[in-house]
Amino acid sequence: RYRVVHGGWEHVLRVQLAGVRLGVEALDFGLSVLPGDRAEQRARLRETRDLFAFTEYDGVLADPGTYSSDTVRLLPPGVLPEELSMEGFITQIDPPAHGKLRKLVSSAFTRKVVADLEPRIAALTQELLDAARERGRLELVADLAHPLPVIVIAELLGVPVGDRELFKRWADALFERDAQLSVTDTGLERQALVESSTRAWREMAAYLGGHAAERRRRPRADLLTRLVEAEVDGERLPDVQVVNFAMVLLLAGHITTTMLLGNTVLCLDALPGQQERARADRATVPAVIEESLRLLTPFAAVARSTTRESELGGVTIPADSYVMVWLAAANRDPRAFPGPETFDPGRDPNPHLAFGRGIHFCLGAPLARLEERVAPGILLDRINPIRTDPEDPVLFIPTPTMTGVRRLPLTWPPPPPA
Numbered sequence: 001r002y003r004v005v006h007g008g009w010e011h012v013l014r015v016q017l018a019g020v021r022l023g024v025e026a027l028d029f030g031l032s033v034l035p036g037d038r039a040e041q042r043a044r045l046r047e048t049r050d051l052f053a054f055t056e057y058d059g060v061l062a063d064p065g066t067y068s069s070d071t072v073r074l075l076p077p078g079v080l081p082e083e084l085s086m087e088g089f090i091t092q093i094d095p096p097a098h099g100k101l102r103k104l105v106s107s108a109f110t111r112k113v114v115a116d117l118e119p120r121i122a123a124l125t126q127e128l129l130d131a132a133r134e135r136g137r138l139e140l141v142a143d144l145a146h147p148l149p150v151i152v153i154a155e156l157l158g159v160p161v162g163d164r165e166l167f168k169r170w171a172d173a174l175f176e177r178d179a180q181l182s183v184t185d186t187g188l189e190r191q192a193l194v195e196s197s198t199r200a201w202r203e204m205a206a207y208l209g210g211h212a213a214e215r216r217r218r219p220r221a222d223l224l225t226r227l228v229e230a231e232v233d234g235e236r237l238p239d240v241q242v243v244n245f246a247m248v249l250l251l252a253g254h255i256t257t258t259m260l261l262g263n264t265v266l267c268l269d270a271l272p273g274q275q276e277r278a279r280a281d282r283a284t285v286p287a288v289i290e291e292s293l294r295l296l297t298p299f300a301a302v303a304r305s306t307t308r309e310s311e312l313g314g315v316t317i318p319a320d321s322y323v324m325v326w327l328a329a330a331n332r333d334p335r336a337f338p339g340p341e342t343f344d345p346g347r348d349p350n351p352h353l354a355f356g357r358g359i360h361f362c363l364g365a366p367l368a369r370l371e372e373r374v375a376p377g378i379l380l381d382r383i384n385p386i387r388t389d390p391e392d393p394v395l396f397i398p399t400p401t402m403t404g405v406r407r408l409p410l411t412w413p414p415p416p417p418a
């Protein structure tokens with residue numbers, strides 16, 4: 001029932017199969033948590049839902065009319081609680097509503113807003129490294145790659161940085177569900193997972209809703225205030241849309257950036273001569289980051305749903321199918337990237353798809369690129385050489401749609417002799 005369309009390269013197929021397995025599990029999961037005895041509905045869904053995985057990305061991402069971003073509509077009824085609205089959840093919205101929302105939020109989240117953050121990002125990186133130095137150990141993810149983007153996005157939005165453990169708990173409940181799904185097999189465990197992610201969603205919506213309402217009463221100099229005040233054609237965003245967009249920022253704004261920082265440092269350690277070259281010529285750091293994005297694509301796949309029957313790669317896809325576009329696989333397409341398995345920061349241009357393509361192109365790409373330029377630059381200054389700890393293993397996030405380290409212990413080199 002599950003068909004895979006692929007470019008014929010072995011590694012691509014491997015990535016895709018892992019992803020298809022995940023998609024199938026997600027679908028089965030959706031089916032398994034349908035309330036009550038809905039055997040007939042379950043059987044019908046199993047017969048009708050196909051999952052397609054594509055690396056033939058162009059046709060999909062350039063045609064939002066056929067390949068809609070609204071994938072939630074394919075979930076069986078009852079999986080998402082009714083009171084959870086997807087309004088304003090920008091990654092799930094199609095044109096024309098998408099264009100209007102994007103214009104509105106872009107007017108609050110401008111390049112200038114991002115560029116002004118550079119000194120703060122540098123100061124935070126130094127502070128976080130100082131704290132790790134005092135503790136005498138540096139686990140890159142817990143000590144820098146996770147807290148840095150969370151603090152930056154929290155300060156930008158204007159929510160208390162002290163609540164960042166809450167953001168982490170919510171993000172883990174919502175994102176890592178995928179990972180846990182592959183190791184749970186009883187209906188009860190699955191039900192518990194749905195309940196914890198729904199709870200996280202509700203808590204997060206209530207938390208951000210409280211802050212947005214407060215900004216309407218008492219505006220401040222922060223992004224939440226700019227979002228509640230932003231106008232396009234004389235219209236403002238309704239509260240639910242402000243809250244859901246802030247939720248996207250809080251989640252998308254840190255998980256991927258955490259993965260990218262970990263991946264980049266891993267590349268600097270693992271590839272001979274790489275960090276020496278970057279240290280000698282800092283102007284090469286952005287190219288290292290772009291190549292890390294290509295080879296270790298943090299968001300490995302994006303999902304779409306077909307609004308009508310279509311054809312791709314000679315395969316007919318019925319309406320209401322779930323389509324996964326493997327950015328990670330497209331980023332290793334030998335037609336676009338000669339020697340795709342080689343880490344080569346000298347690629348120019350490097351037209352990778354790690355930030356997506358088309359109308360949903362990552363809105364946070366300038367912020368991610370800024371954080372990634374500043375933090376590794378400071379790491380290169382302060383830690384020479386950057387080395388993973390041979391006594392303490394590196395751990396990866398165990399889900400095929402995410403490429404990133406979960407734990408990256410580094411050694412502090414001894415101080416130079418006085």
Ligand code: HEM
Nearest residue numbers: 090091252253256257260302354355356360362363364368
């Ligand atoms: C969209 C990747 C960092 C906010 C996307 C998409 C990708 C992506 C692939 C497209 C999704 C799709 O087409 O369905 C990444 C990566 C990042 C990163 C790899 C870091 C390395 C950020 C940051 C923010 C952010 C720091 C915000 C602070 C967004 C938003 C969208 C988006 C709001 C939705 C845009 C739309 O639907 O119009 N991101 N992202 N991202 N990203 Fe990022």
